[in-house]
Amino acid sequence: MMTFFFILLAPYLAWLVWAAFRYPVPLSYNWRSLWQRWVGTLATMGAVAIVVMIFVVVRSMATGVQKTYVKSGRDDQVIVLRPNARVELMSVVMRDQARLISTHPLIARDEEGPLVTTDAVVTKQVPLADGTGSMSVSVRGTTPAGIRMREQVRLVAGRWFQPNLSEAVVPRRMVGKYVGLELGHTFEMASRRWTVVGIFDGDGSAFDSEIWIDANDLTQAFHRNNAFSSVLARMRRPENAPAFIAEMESDVRLKLEAKTEPRYFAEMGDAGKPMQILGQIITVILTVGAIFAAMNTMFSAIAGRTSEIGTLRALGYRRREILASFQWEAILLTLLGGALGCLGATFFNGMQTGATSMNTFSDVGYAFAVTPALVGQGLAFSVIMGILGGFIPAWKASRMVIVEAMRG
Amino acid sequence: MKYLSLIVRSLFRSRLRTVLTLLFITLSVFLVALMQGFLGTIDALTTSAASGSRLVVQDKASFTNVIPESYGNFLRAQPEVEAVTQFQWFGGEYKDPKNFFANFAVQKDTYLRVYREEAGLDSLPPEQVRDFLMDGNGCAVGKSLADKYGWKLGDVIPLRSPIFDMTVRLNVRAIFKGKRQSDEQALIFDLKQIQEAVPWMKGRVGSFVVRVKNGRDIPKLSERIDRNFANASPETLSMSENAFNLNMMKMFGDFGTMLHSITSAVLVAILIVTASTMAMMIRERSTQIAVMRALGFTTGRVMSLLLAEGLLLSLLGGLLGVGLAMAVAKVTAGLASAVLPWMADFYIQPDTLMLCLVCTLALGLLSTFIPAYQASRKPIVEALRAL
Numbered sequence: 001m002m003t004f005f006f007i008l009l010a011p012y013l014a015w016l017v018w019a020a021f022r023y024p025v026p027l028s029y030n031w032r033s034l035w036q037r038w039v040g041t042l043a044t045m046g047a048v049a050i051v052v053m054i055f056v057v058v059r060s061m062a063t064g065v066q067k068t069y070v071k072s073g074r075d076d077q078v079i080v081l082r083p084n085a086r087v088e089l090m091s092v093v094m095r096d097q098a099r100l101i102s103t104h105p106l107i108a109r110d111e112e113g114p115l116v117t118t119d120a121v122v123t124k125q126v127p128l129a130d131g132t133g134s135m136s137v138s139v140r141g142t143t144p145a146g147i148r149m150r151e152q153v154r155l156v157a158g159r160w161f162q163p164n165l166s167e168a169v170v171p172r173r174m175v176g177k178y179v180g181l182e183l184g185h186t187f188e189m190a191s192r193r194w195t196v197v198g199i200f201d202g203d204g205s206a207f208d209s210e211i212w213i214d215a216n217d218l219t220q221a222f223h224r225n226n227a228f229s230s231v232l233a234r235m236r237r238p239e240n241a242p243a244f245i246a247e248m249e250s251d252v253r254l255k256l257e258a259k260t261e262p263r264y265f266a267e268m269g270d271a272g273k274p275m276q277i278l279g280q281i282i283t284v285i286l287t288v289g290a291i292f293a294a295m296n297t298m299f300s301a302i303a304g305r306t307s308e309i310g311t312l313r314a315l316g317y318r319r320r321e322i323l324a325s326f327q328w329e330a331i332l333l334t335l336l337g338g339a340l341g342c343l344g345a346t347f348f349n350g351m352q353t354g355a356t357s358m359n360t361f362s363d364v365g366y367a368f369a370v371t372p373a374l375v376g377q378g379l380a381f382s383v384i385m386g387i388l389g390g391f392i393p394a395w396k397a398s399r400m401v402i403v404e405a406m407r408g
Numbered sequence: 409m410k411y412l413s414l415i416v417r418s419l420f421r422s423r424l425r426t427v428l429t430l431l432f433i434t435l436s437v438f439l440v441a442l443m444q445g446f447l448g449t450i451d452a453l454t455t456s457a458a459s460g461s462r463l464v465v466q467d468k469a470s471f472t473n474v475i476p477e478s479y480g481n482f483l484r485a486q487p488e489v490e491a492v493t494q495f496q497w498f499g500g501e502y503k504d505p506k507n508f509f510a511n512f513a514v515q516k517d518t519y520l521r522v523y524r525e526e527a528g529l530d531s532l533p534p535e536q537v538r539d540f541l542m543d544g545n546g547c548a549v550g551k552s553l554a555d556k557y558g559w560k561l562g563d564v565i566p567l568r569s570p571i572f573d574m575t576v577r578l579n580v581r582a583i584f585k586g587k588r589q590s591d592e593q594a595l596i597f598d599l600k601q602i603q604e605a606v607p608w609m610k611g612r613v614g615s616f617v618v619r620v621k622n623g624r625d626i627p628k629l630s631e632r633i634d635r636n637f638a639n640a641s642p643e644t645l646s647m648s649e650n651a652f653n654l655n656m657m658k659m660f661g662d663f664g665t666m667l668h669s670i671t672s673a674v675l676v677a678i679l680i681v682t683a684s685t686m687a688m689m690i691r692e693r694s695t696q697i698a699v700m701r702a703l704g705f706t707t708g709r710v711m712s713l714l715l716a717e718g719l720l721l722s723l724l725g726g727l728l729g730v731g732l733a734m735a736v737a738k739v740t741a742g743l744a745s746a747v748l749p750w751m752a753d754f755y756i757q758p759d760t761l762m763l764c765l766v767c768t769l770a771l772g773l774l775s776t777f778i779p780a781y782q783a784s785r786k787p788i789v790e791a792l793r794a795l
Contacts, residue, residue, distance in 0.1 A: 043684030
């Protein structure tokens with residue numbers, strides 16, 4: 001939507017930039033005028049700052065979710081699921097199918113063995129530490145190869161789980177947020193007690209929202225027999241992925257669906273969508289309000305300076321020069337507010353929050369990501385507010401009759 | 409009262425500025441009312457009267473797991489229980505994954521008893537109830553949902569569920585009207601359809617919904633149920649439907665924190681913009697104010713006149729904003745319910761209304777106080793000298 005506005009306003013903006021260099025009413029005049037009426041200027045700046053801040057922060061949630069999923073996938077890794085399953089939670093891959101896939105010649109190896117893992121994923125209701133209820137959390141049963149394949153996941157305390165011992169490793173993000181998820185503590189799941197033996201850091205990836213346990217432990221505890229959720233395989237070369245995917249789908253013994261990890265995660269980026277839609281509606285309403293505030297300040301600025309404008313005109317400045325000058329003053333005003341708002345928004349950068357994915361019904365943690373691109377968007381947004389709020393006052397100023405204006 | 413015309417006149421002395429400030433306040437209050445109304449709607453949803461007499465029993469580990477159908481025997485045997493129904497979320501898609509609406513499989517006859525208010529049983533013709541119960545492939549559809557897709561009695565609806573990897577073809581046998589719009593956004597059909605088609609669903613259900621005779625019995629009944637299944641596998645987790653809904657709401661994200669913080673930010677914006685307008689307005693009139701005081705208006709009177717001006721401005725803005733919000737809420741309720749079914753009940757509650765008005769009045773007073781105080785205390789001679 002913003003791009004649309006910019007395309008619409010582009011000719012006018014181009015003319016303004018040209019005018020700033022070409023016409024002789026200097027910007028420093030506008031700068032000084034702004035501070036002469038500092039009460040109104042500061043108030044409008046404040047209003048614009050609040051709007052731009054909300055705009056940037058709301059957008060940074062979407063960027064944060066995206067970042068989480070981008071960090072989670074490698075393009076030389078392929079995930080195999082039941083057809084149409086969309087997410088691991090809904091998928092079923094049987095043990096013999098998984099075994100068949102694991103022996104595929106296109107799969108890469110490292111010193112310790114082939115880089116392929118058969119995972120099982122379930123969700124578990126975990127009570128929140130602050131006593132306000134519970135959240136649904138993903139639990140992943142995985143294998144040593146699965147740990148090696150997710151290089152962004154690093155152990156920061158304790159050790160990895162051993163098979164058959166009901167041990168779990170939890171992400172650092174969950175420690176303190178949920179009851180029992182602390183090093184050395186235990187929690188109950190599927191009628192068993194699980195001991196937290198390690199804490200990992202998933203570097204902001206989707207794995208930061210999962211409890212990890214041994215794959216066989218999980219299938220036994222949850223009575224899933226031989227039903228796993230997915231197979232993740234690393235290709236010898238990224239170019240091998242299409243051939244591997246085609247074989248997964250055509251082999252009559254498998255008839256499974258496969259996709260590269262980045263694509264799988266891209267399709268999951270829905271967490272927090274309702275919040276984002278709501279945020280956008282809020283920003284639109286607020287923007288209109290801020291435009292009124294900017295218009296107000298500019299009208300007052302012009303009302304207080306009619307004789308000045310008259311003098312300028314009498315000195316030979318042309319109408320469009322006055323128009324450009326006042327338009328620049330408005331843009332300067334909102335741009336300052338915008339910069340202030342962006343500055344405020346950066347305080348949110350990196351702050352942790354969570355939302356539930358509508359695909360997996362489980363909590364996905366992500367951080368607000370205020371990127372330079374977003375700051376740029378925020379500033380551009382404030383320029384649009386300046387143009388829309390300043391045009392009518394500036395136009396009025398440029399239409400003043402010299403004699404009347406000079407009379408004050 | 410005799411000063412009213414004076415107040416109005418001075419307020420609109422600079423018409424353009426007052427109108428623009430008014431528009432700003434109106435929009436901001438409008439937004440605050442919408443946000444708070446939204447939160448209020450969520451609140452009302454999780455505490456509706458009928459759901460106060462219902463209890464949800466699910467797998468302790470996760471609500472996405474299934475539990476044995478046989479658990480129902482214990483539930484039905486409890487003295488406090490009026491009816492028990494089985495429930496399974498189907499997540500079916502109609503033609504396109506984008507066509508999202510609530511559809512679930514239930515035990516049909518008991519569902520109609522447990523959810524008699526929501527299913528609008530009193531308004532449902534008996535022959536539709538009979539057709540729905542008799543037809544194994546029958547489904548009942550809420551009226552607004554049926555209107556949205558143009559379904560009529562006898563139509564066949566294919567629903568494909570990615571959860572169960574199956575497609576059901578359902579005949580529309582009943583179209584029910586609910587008390588609230590949001591109750592009419594669902595489609596229900598027989599759980600047997602899933603149980604017969606999906607091996608791991610045989611003899612299993614997603615959850616039980618229990619209707620109790622008296623809502624007060626819910627806490628002790630939940631405890632008794634969970635204790636009974638404490639050593640069974642799987643264990644159960646029972647909670648009131650209100651608590652269950654609250655948990656579900658949480659899944660959409662922390663709306664509360666986000667909306668409350670935006671509300672406070674917007675209130676601050678209103679405060680500074682109104683304050684600057686009032687300051688400008690009063691500063692421009694310092695001579696006029698001095699004249700009034702020279703004529704014998706006391707400091708207190710001048711100040712209350714100025715404060716009344718600020719109050720009037722904010723009150724006008726507040727009323728306009730709240731009115732706009734109420735009108736818009738009506739329109740949005742219909743539109744938004746396409747995405748979020750419960751949004752059909754979206755409206756601005758009386759509490760929210762009061763909150764908005766009180767806030768704007770407080771802001772009006774607060775923003776006028778300092779400039780009014782200064783103007784009413786300024787030495788008359790000094791102000792008159794500027795004449």
